[in-house]
Amino acid sequence: MAAFEPSGERPQYPIESVGNALRLLMMFQKTPRVRLSAARDELGVAQSTAHRLMAMLVYYGFVRQDPLSRTYLAGPALLDIGLSVVRSMDIRTVAREVLESLCRTTGETAHLAQLEGPNVRFLDGVESEHALRVAGRTGRTLPAYATSIGKALLAELDPAQLRALYPDERLLDRPTTKTLSTRTALEAELEKVRRRGYATNSGESEDGVSSVGVAVVHPERGPVAALSLAAPLARMPAPMVRVAAGHLRNAAAELSRRLT
Known part of the structure; x- marks a missing residue:
C-alpha cells in the first residue's frame, strides 16, 4: 500500500509540529515498527524533537513503545479510528x-x-x-x-x-x-x-x-x-x-x- 501524500493546497499557516506528528503516523503504513532514528531521519529534526513528538503520540494512544526493543508500534487509538x-x-x-x-x-x-x-x-x-x-x-x-x-x-x-x-x-x-x-x-x-x-x-x-x-x-x-x-x-x-x-x-x- 502506498503511503498517503498531502493533497490540495498547502495551508496558508501550516503548523509544523502537527504536520510532523501526522508524518510519523504515516510511517506505520510502510512498516509495523519505527525506530526513533528512522523517525528523526524522516522528519529531518533533532533526535530530542523526534522523541518529544513520539512521546505525545504514545500519551494519546496513537503509538506504543515496545519495552524490549524500544521501537514504536501502532497503538490502540489508531485501530479504533x-x-x-x-x-x-x-x-x-x-x-x-x-x-x-x-x-x-x-x-x-x-x-x-x-x-x-x-x-x-x-x-x-x-x-x-x-x-x-x-x-x-x-x-x-x-x-x-x-x-x-x-x-x-x-x-x-x-x-x-x-x-x-x-x-x-x-x-x-x-x-x-x-x-x-x-x-x-x-x-x-x-x-x-x-x-x-x-x-x-x-x-x-x-x-x-x-x-x-x-x-x-x-x-x-x-x-x-x-x-x-x-x-x-x-x-x-x-x-x-x-x-x-x-x-x-x-x-x-x-x-x-x-x-x-
Whole structure:
C-alpha cells in the first residue's frame, strides 16, 4: 500500500509540529515498527524533537513503545479510528440479504458483527425459525475472544494489534466458565482459526450455545466485519460445524463482492 501524500493546497499557516506528528503516523503504513532514528531521519529534526513528538503520540494512544526493543508500534487509538470509519459505512443494508440467505439455507441464526475495541458488536441478525433457537444479539457487545464471530476478526490482526487490544495476560471478562482466560490461550486459539479458516465457540459466550464464525475480508479494505451461524450445542456437532463453515465462507465472499 502506498503511503498517503498531502493533497490540495498547502495551508496558508501550516503548523509544523502537527504536520510532523501526522508524518510519523504515516510511517506505520510502510512498516509495523519505527525506530526513533528512522523517525528523526524522516522528519529531518533533532533526535530530542523526534522523541518529544513520539512521546505525545504514545500519551494519546496513537503509538506504543515496545519495552524490549524500544521501537514504536501502532497503538490502540489508531485501530479504533480505523474501525470507526468502517463502522460509519452502514454495512447492514448490504449484508441483510446475505444474512437472510444464510439463515434460510442452514435453518440457524445468522449474525453480522464488527470489532469495537476489545469487544465485538452485533450489528444485525436473522433468527432461526426452530422453536429451540439462539436469539438474535443485535446491538449487544461481548468480549471478542468469547465469540466465534469475534475470534474470526481477531485472527485477522497482527500480534502487535492483538496485544494493543489485550495488554494484560489475564482476560478478566468471562461470560462463562468455558471462556478463554489468558492472552496466551487466545493467541493459540487464533492460530487454529487461521489454519482452518473459521472460528468456533462452544459455550464460551453463553451456556448451551455453539457457533461458527468467518471474517469478511475486502480485497482493498481488509477485514470489515464477520458472519456467524449460532445454534444450540445439540444441533452443532463437529460435522455440522464444517458444513456451517462452508456456507459462511461462501456468504463472506458474496458480501465482500457486494461491498466492492
